[in-house]
Amino acid sequence: MKKKVLVFFLLAMCLTGFALASTVSLPADSYKDTFPDQYQSYLRNAENDENYDYVQAHPQIAVLYEGFGFAHSYFSARGHEYTLEDVKNIGRPHPLANCLTCKSGDYTAMVNEMGIEAYKLPFDETFAELKGGISCFNCHGEEPGVLQVTHQYLKDAVGEDSGVNPAILACAQCHVEYYFPADTKATVLPYEGLENATPEMIYAYFDQLGFSDFVNPRTGTNMIKVQHPEFETYTGAGSVHKSTHSCADCHMGKAVNEAGQSFSSHYLTSPLKNPAVRDSCVQCHADLDEFVKGIQDRTEERTYLIADKLVDLTNALADKVAAGATDEELAQLRALNREAQFYWDFVFVENSEGAHNSKLSTACLDKAELLVDQALELVKQ
Ligand code: HEC
Ligand code: HEC
Ligand code: HEC
Ligand code: HEC
Numbered sequence: 001m002k003k004k005v006l007v008f009f010l011l012a013m014c015l016t017g018f019a020l021a022s023t024v025s026l027p028a029d030s031y032k033d034t035f036p037d038q039y040q041s042y043l044r045n046a047e048n049d050e051n052y053d054y055v056q057a058h059p060q061i062a063v064l065y066e067g068f069g070f071a072h073s074y075f076s077a078r079g080h081e082y083t084l085e086d087v088k089n090i091g092r093p094h095p096l097a098n099c100l101t102c103k104s105g106d107y108t109a110m111v112n113e114m115g116i117e118a119y120k121l122p123f124d125e126t127f128a129e130l131k132g133g134i135s136c137f138n139c140h141g142e143e144p145g146v147l148q149v150t151h152q153y154l155k156d157a158v159g160e161d162s163g164v165n166p167a168i169l170a171c172a173q174c175h176v177e178y179y180f181p182a183d184t185k186a187t188v189l190p191y192e193g194l195e196n197a198t199p200e201m202i203y204a205y206f207d208q209l210g211f212s213d214f215v216n217p218r219t220g221t222n223m224i225k226v227q228h229p230e231f232e233t234y235t236g237a238g239s240v241h242k243s244t245h246s247c248a249d250c251h252m253g254k255a256v257n258e259a260g261q262s263f264s265s266h267y268l269t270s271p272l273k274n275p276a277v278r279d280s281c282v283q284c285h286a287d288l289d290e291f292v293k294g295i296q297d298r299t300e301e302r303t304y305l306i307a308d309k310l311v312d313l314t315n316a317l318a319d320k321v322a323a324g325a326t327d328e329e330l331a332q333l334r335a336l337n338r339e340a341q342f343y344w345d346f347v348f349v350e351n352s353e354g355a356h357n358s359k360l361s362t363a364c365l366d367k368a369e370l371l372v373d374q375a376l377e378l379v380k381q
């Protein structure tokens with residue numbers, strides 16, 4: 001390319017850049033006439049309104065997340081319609097706007113406009129400025145119909161040309177593991193390159209940084225809290241369907257409007273509950289419900305069994321601390337506690353309960369159990 005042409009090209013990119021940079025989030029209802037099918041199905045996300053209290057149902061949580069807000073306030077996820085209501089009422093302290101990263105298209109547009117400074121804005125004032133929750137903007141920018149990654153941290157983590165199906169990346173903008181570095185408080189994913197998005201590499205990444213989300217006040221262990229790693233689990237080694245099915249294939253599916261035209265349903269739901277999706281599965285899974293339930297029951301049973309062991313370990317370790325053991329004496333036990341709970345959490349907080357990649361979930365639980373058993377032996381000495 002000649003120099004002059006290059007300069008012109010760069011100038012043109014800068015100019016169009018202003019138009020293309022996704023910084024304007026129009027309310028979803030501005031598309032109700034242009035894309036009525038997608039809009040109406042998007043509204044159906046309000047139907048998924050069940051909000052289950054994990055802390056009440058599972059007393060282990062209060063012990064395992066002690067020292068962190070999740071120990072007393074931890075509800076199951078529900079439909080996209082409820083993100084703002086839920087983040088507001090969650091009962092966990094959130095001084096900064098970074099908690100809004102996955103809750104609102106308006107906030108995403110604000111981050112794109114201001115840069116990472118937007119993550120440090122005060123929560124309450126920023127919240128008051130938002131007009132709506134997750135919107136067309138999050139997945140399409142200003143062009144509904146074209147899939148666009150609007151959350152920059154995902155591009156930073158997997159690269160601009162990751163080769164991952166755009167209908168997987170759309171969801172990976174939020175259904176991922178993330179953390180807030182102590183200095184910037186920005187939303188960051190703990191890996192560079194998809195090949196490093198494995199539980200093992202993520203753990204190594206946090207260890208190298210010396211990162212922890214909270215310190216358990218009774219044991220003094222620096223803990224990591226994993227958050228909904230659906231993307232890393234589904235695209236991880238051992239995933240059966242990752243090259244044939246995007247998240248949208250199983251959670252959106254095609255619907256047909258009154259005029260007989262096909263469109264992508266924007267009602268995000270379980271493939272078991274969506275007849276249009278189910279019909280495409282039964283040729284291979286004659287009893288899809290039984291098959292999925294089997295995987296989930298096995299995964300859940302082991303998850304709670306290991307949670308009980310982690311509770312025993314936490315209490316035994318706390319007893320040692322109370323009895324005056326030194327940091328040096330406790331170092332190995334704390335290291336085992338931190339790592340065991342990380343691998344357990346990677347499965348516990350993943351929303352499919354093993355269905356996305358039972359091999360990966362099983363491998364994590366195996367690791368967690370091995371480590372917690374080792375620590376329980378050691379703590380007796
Ligand atoms: C959570 C992400 C997400 C949100 C939010 C979202 N979409 Fe989509 N949209 C998708 C995906 C994924 C596809 C493509 C599905 C595929 O390729 O299988 C799509 C496809 C489309 C298409 C292409 C035609 C079709 O039906 O396949 C249109 C038009 C569209 N969306 C409009 C909208 C509008 C309007 C809104 C807001 C009311 C919206 N979308 C919100 C993810 C989203
Ligand atoms: C902008 C962030 C964001 C994007 C993008 C996003 N999600 Fe979500 N999703 C969330 C949040 C946050 C919740 C939990 C909402 C609540 O509980 O208030 C959620 C909840 C859900 C639920 C309901 C979970 C339950 O247990 O009932 C499903 C299903 C879901 N998302 C699927 C998807 C799929 C599929 C995609 C991609 C097409 C996607 N999401 C893209 C943030 C996002
Ligand atoms: C091959 C099909 C398939 C694909 C592809 C898939 N999922 Fe799932 N997903 C499932 C099944 C099955 C469940 C469990 C549903 C149930 O319990 O009813 C599930 C559960 C979920 C849940 C919990 C909500 C619910 O309804 O139970 C979320 C959130 C979710 N998946 C997000 C994703 C995301 C994000 C991706 C892409 C990274 C993805 N899924 C890819 C099959 C799939
Ligand atoms: C062409 C055949 C085929 C189709 C179509 C198909 N599957 Fe599968 N699926 C398989 C095979 C084979 C396995 C691995 C079976 C096993 O591990 O016992 C599998 C495994 C799974 C698993 C468990 C994954 C794991 O890691 O254990 C889930 C969940 C699943 N499929 C859901 C679906 C859903 C939902 C659909 C429809 C959208 C679907 N499948 C369509 C063949 C298919």
